[in-house]
Amino acid sequence: MTAEAPRWLPEGLPPGIALSTSTLDQVVLFPDRGSYHAAVAACAAGGFEILADLCAVDYLTHPGRSLPAGEGNEPLVPERFEVVANLLSMAARRRLRLRVQVPESDPVVDSLWDVYPGAEAMEREAYDLFGIVFAGHPDLTRILMPEEWEGHPLRKDYGVGRVPVQFKEAPGPR
Amino acid sequence: MSDVTTLGVSARAEGGRRDLSRETSEGAQELASRRRTSEGEVRREVGSVLRIPEGRVLDSSDIASEVPEDQTMIINMGPQHPSTHGVLRLMMELDGETVLRTKPVIGYLHTGMEKTGEELTYVQGATNVTRMDYLSPLTNELVFSLAVEALLGVELPPRAVWVRMLLSELQRISSHLMWLATNGMDVGSTTMMIFGFREREMLLAFFEKTTGLRMNHNFIRPGGTAADLPGGWDDDVSVICDTVLARLGDYDELLTGQPIFRERMEGVGSITAEEAIALSATGPVLRSTGVPWDLRRSMPYLAYDQVDFDVIVGTYGDNFDRYALRLNEVRESVKIVRQVVEKMPDGDYRVQDKKVTPPPRARIDESMEALIHHFKIFTEGFKVPAGEVYQAVESPRGEIGCYMVSDGSSKPYRMHIRAPSFVNLQSLPVMMRGGLVADAVATISSIDPVMGEVDR
Structure with missing residues (x-):
């Protein structure tokens, strides 16, 4: 499954990072949690100036996805959470995506804030809506939800809170 | 966080006397007083509340981090302030009239649209995203549709591409125009406000004629557009182009050369290219600093590589540059629209893929199969192959992106919108630092935040 690494990949990436080219030839790197920060720092030094986007995904009800294996490594184990960072190189006009697996039991991942200060609000959003903790973030507080809110709404085990449609025959609210 | 919660609870328990300041507190999300903030954190925050790592960008010598607390005051601006473009709440620490620290507190318009998006099919999804950035709904629909089409792997007919380009x-x-109007209002020119709304009205009338609605169109859909352009659209568009172009001259006369306006805008709210890039700013905020980054030119989507236009850049990254840049971007857009009118290809406005496209209305009356097909598409939707994709387009506010994960069903497993206003708001504290509180309004306005998109 591991695709051929493009020649323009930044130098200094930690060894053994799995790679795939997904839809539309978008290149995706799969660092593990330990090498995530180093990989992003290498990308930042290698010409990816902007962190375009950072978000999280909760794979609770869609666990069976296959992940590629890094060189000389076992295939990655899919975990419940995934943090997805989209980097952008303005000089080379390229995008690069990093997906890092974050286990449910220990949802902690390094913050990218010291590499890209623009990660601040995006990581706060991921923390607020998924409960993923970004170690090293200067102000990890809720950003969209009220301060006293309980739970993390974008998790798949958090209900939608839908109100059922009331038909004529159904018992009314009163 | 926990002590705030207990405070709120005890306030309510106290024999029915309500303490509103506690009930409405956002706790740690707010800007804390200097007493409760560590010294290193204050130094970062004074540099910019957006906490640029030390030594990264800002020159720290001009930052007065040692102001005694009794000289400063933290005030709230918003969330119900008329000039904050919705429900943006800014907490500012002031020393006299000078802004020392700023922190935007957001979330007052959060309605969980990304969560809602996971419950809607791909057919319904466009109605959801179109409500995020309510000043450019078609751009939201476009990026959503491009993401779905990328996962589906469908190729659009040329007319659909060009219709989309015309509309964007x-x-x-x-x-x-709406921005020019509200920005004029914010710096005190009610004339500009009336002018901007007047010209925008023509465009909204055209949108209504084309899509049926003035906003929240749900017109650009996965697979093409909802309908073809109405008869006589090219004449309408030409009239719009001529009028807008002529009126832009009026704006120039009213504002661009006007001494009061220039005094209020020039050199106010500046940001450097380095800071803007570090803070992930895009769109006019980034271009005003002189970085020629426009996705339409740099990473062309639709058919932007086949039209001729200039990318406008500023120099100083101040409010005036952002004003002049947007004014001239309107001129460039008019240029693009005229080329689109000339080059508009004939053909189908949506892809003829039975999986994605409902049958034409006329067929439904005569064919049972067409009726069933139509019903199936609008109730069950269509299935999209599993995968994940990030698509980005240039919205009027910057890069709007859509990260979509599909698990093979007819609803997106995850639909994340990278909202340009949300990210651009991070540069606000940098722009406000050291400025006057009276200029805060003009600076907020120059970012052009749309709170529907910030909070989603």
Whole structure:
């Protein structure tokens, strides 16, 4: 499954990072949690100036996805959470995506804030809506939800809170 | 966080006397007083509340981090302030009239649209995203549709591409006119406000004629557009182009050369290219600093590589540059629209893929199969192959992106919108630092935040 690494990949990436080219030839790197920060720092030094986007995904009800294996490594184990960072190189006009697996039991991942200060609000959003903790973030507080809110709404085990449609025959609210 | 919660609970328990300041507190999300903030954190925050790592960008010698607390005051601006473009709440620490620290507190318009998006099919999804950035709904629909189409792997017919391009450029004109209007209002020119709304009205009338609605169109859909352009659209668009272009001259006369306006805008709210890039800013905020980054030119989507236009850049990254840039971007959009009118290809406005496209209305009356097919598409939707994709387009406010994960069903497993206003708001504290509180309004306005998109 591991695709051929493009020649323009930044130098200094930690060894053994799995790679795939997904839809539309978008290149995706799969660092593990330990090498995530180093990989992003290498990308930042290698010409990816902007962190375009950072978000999280909760794979609770869609666990069976296959992940590629890094060189000389076992295939990655899919975990419940995934943090997805989209980097952008303005000089080379390229995008690069990093997906890092974050286990449910220990949802902690390094913050990218010291590499890209623009990660601040995006990581706060991921923390607020998924409960993923970004170690090293200067102000990890809720950003969209009220301060006293309980739970993390974008998790798949958090209900939608839908109100059922009331038909004529159904018992009314009163 | 926990002590705030207990405070709120005890306030309510106290024999029915309500303490509103506690009930409405956002706790740690707010800007804390200097007493409760560590010294290193204050130094970072004074540099910019957006906490640029030390030594990274800002020159720290001009930052007065040692102001005694009794000289400063933290005030709230918003969330119900008329000049904050919705429900943006800014907490500012002031020393006299000078802004020392700023922190935007957001979330007052959060309605969980990304969560809602996971419950809607791909057919319904466009109605959801179109409500995020309510000043350029067509751009939201476009990025959503491009993401779905990328996962589906469908190729659009040329007319659909060009219709989309026509609409996004008209949308850009309408959004920038709205910005000119509100920005004029914020610096005290009610004339500009009336002018901007007047011209935008023509565009909204055209949108209504084309899509049926003035905003929240749900017109650009996965697979093409909802309908073809109405008869006589090219004449309408030409009239719009001529009028807007002529009126832009009026704006120039009213504002660009006007000494009071220039005094209020020039050199106010500046940001450097380095800071803007570090803070992930895109769109006019980034271009005003002189970085020629426009996705339409740099990473062309639709058919932007086949039209001729200039990318406008500023020099100083101040409010005036952002004003002049948007004014001139309207001119460039008019240029693009005129080329689109000339080059508009004939053909189908949506892809003829039975999986994605409902049958034509006329067929439904005569064919049972067409009726069933139509019913199936609008109730069950269509299935999209599993995968994940990130698509980005240039909205009037910057890069709007859609990260979509599909698990093979007819609803997106995850639909994340990278909202340009949300990210651009991070540069606000940098722009406000050291400025006057009276200029805060003009600076907020120059970012052009749309709170529907910030909070989603």
